Amino acid sequence: MNWQVMFSNRKERCELLEALLISYKHINIPIFSQRIHLLWGENDKIFKKELAHNMxxxxxxxxxxxxxxxxxHLVHMERPCAFNTSLNHFLSSLLFPTPN
Structure with a gap:
């Protein structure tokens, strides 16, 4: 293995990694007029369920x-039937809302 290649451009790589870090403390969430349904894999290792609840x-x-x-993380691929069932239920609720 060529160690020079592995450690070249170290400064640029550090800058790229720092740019990938996102601070959610100062994020501005727009106000949406439409309904939003968050479908989340309960075992998502990339975006934890707590993030979904915060969102x-x-x-x-x-x-x-x-x-x-x-x-x-890939709910639509890991559990396609459950994903489609949930999505269909949500979409049908847009077309045929239950009276309040």
């Missing part, structure tokens, strides 16, 4: 959350 709170009353069991 739901920040997005407001028109946002719903559903965790899909036995699924990670």
């Amino acid at each position: 739901k709170e920040l997005l407001g009353n028109k946002t719903t959350f559903e965790g899909i069991k036995n699924a990670g």
Whole structure:
């Protein structure tokens, strides 16, 4: 292995990694007029479920959350039937809302 290649451009690599870090403390969430449904894999190792709950709170009353069991980050690929069922249920609720 060529160690020079591995450690070249170290400064640039550090800058790229620092740019990837996102601070959610100062993020401005726009106000959306439409309903939003968050589908989340309960075993997601990339974006934890707590992030989804925080997003739901920040997005407001028109946002719903559903965790899909036995699924990670790629819910639509890991549990396609559960994903499609949930998505169809949400989309049909847009077309045929239940009266309040």
